[in-house]
Amino acid sequence: MSSLWAAPFRTDPVDATVALPGSKSQTNRALVLSALADGSSRLSRPLDSRDTRLMADALRTLGATVTTDGDVWTVEALSGTSLGETTVDVGLAGTVMRFVPPVAALVDGAVTFDGDERARERPMATTLSSLRALGVRIEDDGRDTMPFTVVGAGHVAGGPVTIDASASSQFLSALLLAGARYDEGIDVHHEGPPVPSMPHVAMTLTELRRRGVQVDDSVPGRWTVAPGPVAAYDSAIEPDLSNAGAFVAGALVTGGRVRVRHWPRTTDQAGDRWREIASAFGAEVAFDGDDLVVTAPGRLRGVTLDLRDEGELTPVVAAVAALASAPSRLTGIAHLRGHETDRLAALATEITRMGGEVEQLDDGLAITPRPLHAAALETYADHRMAHAAAVLGLAVKDTLVHDVETTAKTYPGFAQVWERFAS
Incomplete structure (x- = not known):
């Protein structure tokens, strides 16, 4: 049986600076x-x-x-x-x-x-x-x-x-x-x-x-x-911008602010799309020297996004969408069924477990925000599902996460870094 991690919960906005491991x-x-x-x-x-x-x-x-x-x-x-x-x-x-x-x-x-x-x-x-x-x-x-x-x-x-x-x-x-x-x-x-x-x-x-x-x-x-x-x-090696997503999302779901150190101005990384995604949710996104600063809005808008080229970002995007003020639709991601787990089924299951409403589409997810409650979330040996669970836990008190250690796949020590970020 996997270990359970008590995800940090915030009642006030996050205001943090993070430095990421390499891509x-x-x-x-x-x-x-x-x-x-x-x-x-x-x-x-x-x-x-x-x-x-x-x-x-x-x-x-x-x-x-x-x-x-x-x-x-x-x-x-x-x-x-x-x-x-x-x-x-x-x-x-x-x-x-x-x-x-x-x-x-x-x-x-x-x-x-x-x-x-x-x-x-x-x-x-x-x-x-x-x-x-x-x-x-x-x-x-x-x-x-x-x-x-x-x-x-x-x-x-x-x-x-x-x-x-x-x-x-x-x-x-x-x-x-x-x-x-x-x-x-x-x-x-x-x-x-x-x-x-x-x-x-x-x-x-x-x-x-x-x-x-x-x-x-x-x-x-x-x-x-x-x-x-x-x-x-x-x-x-550049910082890993896909891993940045959890921290950007943490600022979004708490109405806070995050500074990500050394964000490259030009890059081939799929994670660079977080600049556009955060803006779509209503955030202010700006470079400050070598850093990217994301400032959340008072209310998160729903989004309609084609994530075909950035499918790995989907779990964390879906977590934010479940906490937005209006429905969201994420498409172009049928291929996620063959990733570390069937990510579409996993996201639908775990968000629903918390009281959310998720419909699986042929090539994506339709997410309708509902009041969420605490649950013990499965991660399916999938690092991105663990990131999504951490984001949900930041906004939903008493959320537990199975096997957060699976994040070592791409981010060793993620749980400890997240706890500092959320403190």
């Missing part, structure tokens, strides 16, 4: 590209969390060297030695389960991928079918899920491949990250409904270009990566 999305992309590079790379201020540790361990398994020394991690590229048979633990990290198999195809050895129980339920068919189409041998007993084994031959021919990445942009980013090291590069065509979370694809392209990789994305639905070296590169 998980940038950290894990930088780790992969550093492992594929032509020399030694350094990451400054990376996120040190379960997901990034799993990525570092996975790359070590494949023959890279990752040395962690406080706020600086050093990566020496894959050694090229034969691995024999080995295993990668993906935990519940989508970036590890999707990004690492195309890299494993480049090594000489049989690499088995497995992870948490829920990881075996997450969509993997696109990764496996795309690698098979590129000539990579995959052994999965016909499951199209974990566990599976990538039998690498030391190289991948590469070339054109057609995929449906509508379930996750990670399927696309995975191929692009490894593609420069394939003999013919890679030419990815997407066929299917629109790819969600496109800011994450933009981040992938930015990180590739920083390392001298030639990428052509001029044709809609097609991405071409030229074969060639990946230059070693020293990265300064």
